Amino acid sequence: MSKDSDQAALPRDSDQTRVPLATAVHLYSNVVWIENDLLGDHHVMVQSEAPGSTPHSYCTFHYDHRYTSNSSLDQAAERLALSIGATAPVERRFREIAGASSSGSKAVRILSAPETRVENGPVQFGDDWPGVFIRGDSAGYYAMTLRALLEPVPEGAGSTDVFVRIQLRGLYDLLRASVVGPAAGMFQPIN
Numbered sequence: 001m002s003k004d005s006d007q008a009a010l011p012r013d014s015d016q017t018r019v020p021l022a023t024a025v026h027l028y029s030n031v032v033w034i035e036n037d038l039l040g041d042h043h044v045m046v047q048s049e050a051p052g053s054t055p056h057s058y059c060t061f062h063y064d065h066r067y068t069s070n071s072s073l074d075q076a077a078e079r080l081a082l083s084i085g086a087t088a089p090v091e092r093r094f095r096e097i098a099g100a101s102s103s104g105s106k107a108v109r110i111l112s113a114p115e116t117r118v119e120n121g122p123v124q125f126g127d128d129w130p131g132v133f134i135r136g137d138s139a140g141y142y143a144m145t146l147r148a149l150l151e152p153v154p155e156g157a158g159s160t161d162v163f164v165r166i167q168l169r170g171l172y173d174l175l176r177a178s179v180v181g182p183a184a185g186m187f188q189p190i191n
Helices: 003-009 070-083 136-150 161-176 181-186
Strands: 030-036 042-048 056-061 092-094 121-123 131-133
Touching (some): 030 070, 056 070, 136 161
Parallel strands (some): 030 092
Antiparallel strands (some): 042 056
């Protein structure tokens, strides 16, 4: 704006504060979506389209089987997302597990070699809680199986459900083998 146009926009009354008019050059919109995580929580996310902005968790609806259901949380999250600017249908994303390697990351913790080859199964280091070791070839196979289950199947492509269930039963047994103490009774074998 030129100084002449600034002066023209200012009120002439000397008792009033003079505020120059401004012209908006660009307005950035917000993008709103819902992220679901492994624990069943629903996170309403918002991010400005302005360069350099980062996503912000606007609101989190926590899942607790005693008080909520996935359906009620999903409906509440969707109503909130729409009320702050999301467009229908509201975009859904899966929130990655905190601390998990990002895709493309090859972060591997290298430990000293054990005396014997470690096979798939429960492993315990010292007095720490047991965990599960999955050999690379098995991990790749389980990853492919999980991907087949998690990705939508194109219409008319048939189903891989039977094979996926067989492979995931093996993964379930492998994971439950590392659960110790009273919690072990919660994970019975699948027939």
